[in-house]
Amino acid sequence: MFSKKSATLLAISTLLSVSNVYAAPNIGTVTGSLATGGIVQITGSGFGSTGPNIDLFDEFSGNSTSKAGDVVSLTASDAGSWSSYGTYQPTYDTNFHSPPFSMRTFANDRMQQLQKNVNSTTEAFISYWISLPQGSTFPGSTVIGSYPASGASYWKLAWIMDGPTGYQSGGTGDDICLPTYPDNTYWRLMGNNTPLNFPVGRRDTDDWFTFNGWMRLSVWLKGGAIPTVDPGSIWFQALTEGNRLKEYTGNAVLFNGGSNGIAQWTRINFPGWYGGTTATNVNLRPVYDDIYVATGPGAVARVEIGDAPDYASCKNLALLLPKSWSDGSISAEVHTGSFVANAQAYVYVFDANNVHNTVGFPVSLSGQSTSTVFSPPQNLRVISSK
Template identity: 30%
Template sequence: MHRYVGRELVRWLSCTLLFLGYGCGGGGGDSSTAESSMPSICTVSGVPSVSQVSGTISNGQTITITGSGFGSCGPIVVLFDDFEKGTNGNPITTVGGSAQIGNWTAVEATPDSPRYSTAYRHSGNNSYLADQSTGDGGHWAAVNFAGTYFVYTSFWVFLPYDSEVPGTGEPQGPNWKLADITGGNYLAGEYASDWTAGVVLQDLPLAQGAFQLPSPWHDTAGLTELGYGSTSWEKGRWHRFENFYAGSWSGNGVVQMWETNAANSRTPVCNETNLNTIHSSDTWSWFRLHAYARQDTRGQCYYDDVYVATGPGARARVEIGNAGNYEDCTNLAVLTPTSWSDTTINTQVRSGSFSAGQSVYLFVINSSGTASAGYPLTMGNTY
């Protein structure tokens, strides 16, 4: 069994810890076990079609979506946090129910704890602040979940005009690891088949080659490196990143990443297949937000609307957007399903930055990653 013991061991032992109850969504467990058969992703042929939406399109309300071609595999929603349950200036909490779905399992110790902030937000009143002025390393929050070969994540991230990518102007240079996933006994500082969610190596905007694509970070032997890419991310503008990881130790792994912002519709950052992404003895069981950044007095980094889903149906989801075609959207909000079948989905509305009276389109994306046509709705209306 591959293991890498990281230098964060002492920090982990001083963290506030709380094991979470897992979210739901009808996805079920992974379809194989470590060191046995290869993991099998849930695939769906055809294009989903939405025929009806019932309920009130307001934040936190439950709606029912009917149609066809949704597939039988829904996501296991482990975490959704819009940080609205926190108090400005307080450390991000691990108390049960402190996120809208689930809760964080552990956070970095004081004085490097991430905090709730009202300074900038993508939705609601609060966001997550990682203030790198207090020290080097990740001002992180991490969530633990049942071992899986499939992880999908989505979050919005923001760097103010008067801030800089942590490490800019410092001797070692900029280095900001947005997030990572790993297996192993993470509470003891171990990593197993650890992957980043992208690494920023220059102050924004980024030149070609200054953005490292999702790649193995710790316990990397035999895993496929992805190299460097580009992103349209700029200061002063909220930017969404999505990542999907499918585990394989025999050349069938997948790593995908997309970006969305107000000036650029949803765009692939990478779409890599035929990879070795996990060791045969491992499963992924942790997601860590703001995994690492250098100390910097101007290194204030913000996150909002963090979503983590697992299982063979991890990519399956419901979203609302501002265009009738999913890939044309420049603003998207992911909803949190509570049940999923081929013809019916029950989900809670997460309105993101959309407000009452605004025209939106609802999309069902199946576990193969195929999106329906947009179903027109108005925020705040009842159907």
């Protein structure tokens, strides 16, 4: 028979083991070089066994001879390569988010686009920064600093689909803009072929767009069990740098199967589309930077640094580039985005379900190692269902 004491211990150990199964990531130590290009080792628990498959990470750094106006390299600065250009090639621009360049996506009355092919997948995590440089216009508008006079398909910011014809009527389908701005009121995750129509912000009452600065848009989409029938999961986040962080979540069918009857994504375009006229295109030159694409199971597993110990309060974020991943240890290359040297920052690890450590792990960004402060245990709790 159990004594009271052993029964109590059993209850505690059961509690702990259940907690371990469902616990959020908990960071114990962060060591290494906390400057861009450095490698940090993160130890702890609950990171999950599945890390991300990163298809691409591009800060548009160029090489030692690159200059503004040069064609952007198809070899990404940080991981992977682009598959192709659109009709016209993007160029380096000095209105950067991470120095020294961003990607200019419109010039001379023409869209400049990059295209990325990925292995067939129904799950993707995509993050990228955008800005309208000073003196430039919003797509479809002739007035600097103003939205268009009326709604139309002027700007599909990024576009995921099945193959190069995914967006076409009668094409291979499964297209979703990430997001689009079709009615001059709502930002929406929607496409030409898919049944999805999911609002992710509203210009007048739920705004994240700014005409003066940078925004990071991140989206995690995961198709349902039968992707053309079962609802999948949607998570969309908009970070207005220095201002606010907004998130939108829901469930909806994400795929239509298209003409090939296969529910899959195989391609992502940056930008997706500009639909203005020559008159509205005169001062149009949106720039994109720090584009990160991960696909497959674990796509959303990631490491970020933020500027606040409470993630939801962060007003700046940067994605690190994981090099190895296990439940208790991650090695990641540091990328600091627009954080300044020696800034106070907080490390967040997200597992494959997008769950992160509750309190950011404090670090000081610099070229120096290291931070080895041991944080107290967090998240020792039982989650009743999942």
